[in-house]
Amino acid sequence: MAAPSHNTSKLSQVQALVDILKADLQDHDLPPEKRVATLEELKVFGRDADQSGPIFTKEGIEMLCKHAFEGTDNESALEAMRCLANALLIVPETRQIFVELEYAEKAVNRYQNNSPDEEFLVGRILFLVTYATPDIPKWLEEYKLAKYLNDAITEHGEIYSKINKNKQPSAMQDMAFTETTKLLFNLAHLAPEKVHLFSRSIPNLFKILCRRTLPSLPLQSPIAHLINALLNLDLSSQTGCVFPSFDPTCNVAGLVRVLDLSVESPNEKRNDQRNQLFDEAGVPLITLLRKLFEISSDQAKEYMRKRLLPSDEQRKNPLGKGDSLASRLLQLSASAAALNIRQHLALLLFEVSNSNPEEFVRNVGYGYASGLLLSAGVQLPQSALEGLSTSPDNSGRLFNPVTGQALDCEPEIKDPFSGMSDEEKEREAERLFVLFERLKRTGVVDIQNPVEKALHEGRFEELD
Template sequence: MAAPSSNASKLSQVQALVDMLRTDLQDHHLPPEKRVITLEKLKVFGRDVNQSDPIFTMEAKMLCKHAFEGTDSKSAQEAMRCLANALLKVPGTRQIFVELGYTGQAVNRYQNDSLDEEFLAGRILFLVTYATAETPKWLEEYKLANYLNDAITRHGIIYSKINKNEQPSALQDMAFTETTKLLFNLTHFAPEKVDLFSRSIPTLFKILCRRTLPSLPLQSSVAHLVNALLNLDLSSQAGCVFPSFDPTCNVARLIEVLDLSVESPNDNRNNQRNQLFNEAGAPLVTLLRKVFEISSDQAKKYMRIRLLPSDEERKNPRGKDDSLASRLLQLSTSAAALNIRQHLASMLFEVSNSNPEEFVRNVGYGYASGLLLSAGVELPQSALESLSASSDSSGRLFNPITGQALDSEPETKDPFSEMTDEEKEREAERLFILFERLKQTGVVDIQNPVEKALHEGRFEELD
């Protein structure tokens, strides 16, 4: 909608609209259509904070009355849009909203089977959680936990009707996103109440498994769904997290999201994907770690197969191919993944049963050493000695530093094998001169190895 006329100053136009809407609360002189248009004009002005002061002060009480005390649903929703915009643009209005005492009415909007009102109420309450410590009161006294669970159930029904080639409508996806964002904040600010949302765990996993994943899942509602699961007590619904018909289906879906979210840091074409993962990937990795902790043996085995390098990959040093495990290893030491690499290393360590020796055997000491050092975990000398003779499941010995099978390592050529005796003699003279010059600098006290070899009789006189 185009902005209202700029003939008068913006501030005076905003004030005139606010006065008109305040008067309408008393005498209801505006027809519903005119009231909606007036609120739309005010919403457009509110997109820019400059000269829109009346929207962001106690005048917001007028908007609250239109939003939660009016009888016209279209006007109420437009007023809620104005409020949501104000709460986003000027954080100070969140405290004003709490002081005006309209939180309970906003919660009640979740009872309606309306995607528009779920979207708007969800966004308003999500923003207000940052301005109050009363979230536990919302959950039980205002019954918000029940309303949120019911809303998630309704979304589960929507997804259960979707065919493979269909997706939820844009409004359905937007409403679900606001609900999951609110759920995350509620469980974050009121962790003692997370059990109130346990019945939503199966539905959230069902939605995760049945919706089509976009190419960048962490840029979609999938990321908010993962966040919503993060603080919940998954062990309370372990039978649904690891269903008997397929104990690995939910784990497989989370790993699929992970697979779509990471690329090799050496592939410059996919910097955007890894940048996004670096910024938003920690909840996904943390959720996988929580799931592994409560997993059945079958699910743990599946996670190890998918997340850790296989014996087949020992043909090359660890982290040198394009498998998911290799990409995770590369990111766990990448300077371009500062926010996420510690989370990745910790996940790989835990999937290795939190056993330092097993961790080194799985990923190679080169990758494992950083995490072990930062965590203060010391690998015993006996373990290092046993690793030097370690073998994979097929019995092949492997290099404990790189993780590569010894029979796959390139043969090391003797650098002197193709030199003539005269060339070897000239090389020895060159090295002798270089070491003598180094000694003369006084920087280091070093014995010339050529001189040492001569004294020890390791030089052979040539004809």
């Protein structure tokens, strides 16, 4: 690639490159390698809008579109698409120019080429242009974009077939898949009446989610965009593939696995980055789990309860003290580091408790339930608290309604006077009397000495 000259201004150099590429559209006299080098140089200048105006004019965008979608040289076309994608990102006004030039259909057709490089670039271009066009239904049906997206996602799903067991995608394939799922999310969001056109992609999206190797921080590209894409699809119309007969829990388990890897105890300083990422990107995941629970089979619902709610074993201690997923969710729900996600966690745990306030308190303890319900705006009726400490759960055990700990596992409270002689008890009472009198004389608090009160009420016994 030729280095930019420092003897002329950036603006004049950009104009000269645009003029060369415009002339080439008529004369076709640039060798392919020279055309690619010229477009590469223009791409470098176009990363900063300052003094790069000729790129972002109608003539500049049209020139790039012609090289990208009407040229015969594939390498030049790819480089022109890179320039175009940068322009659409940096200067949003160019998106409307692209729409007016009517290059959307030609861009959509490039999805058929089964090339990760083209899928990445065309996916990004169309994603950016969705914000400037009312023609999305036309794109989906007349231009067949829905079909091409479904086909592309099917190709990505084939990477994870049983024949290719343990095979993982290349970096370029992952980048292409990310742009396709981002585009799918926008299309389904902006044209919800056409969302049924993407039903064919639901099983492949779940296959990819469940079979790919997850990174240590999974709520990043491409998993985060895959979850976003699923969130906008009509899962209720595809319950047969969402909860397959061979294993109704497999897809729910895949999402819970992402959740498990995304949440750590907020008490550990080393986990700040993980929980911060979860607080920022975890809402779609929690919302998708809620959406799935609503349409789940009984088997899938039971699986979610077992994974997300404290078990009987965990009730040997106050809830939220262990390292299980349920404990970490409770810890995070009460953490100041989870301001964005707390309300969504509350609703998930409440709905997994069959949206029953009393059952919810039984599951997580009133200490957590009160705060979670308050943050979610759910009123906890008084009837939900009555009799909780004396009414056994399904296993017949009584539990502390505040901490959720089984009463038979609570530590025995020892009598502080146990083992003392009568003389020692009398000296301890005198010591407490003196301490309370000193506190009373400070005037800081208005307090009645409990020893004095006991004397007045006749609760002290005279000793010989």
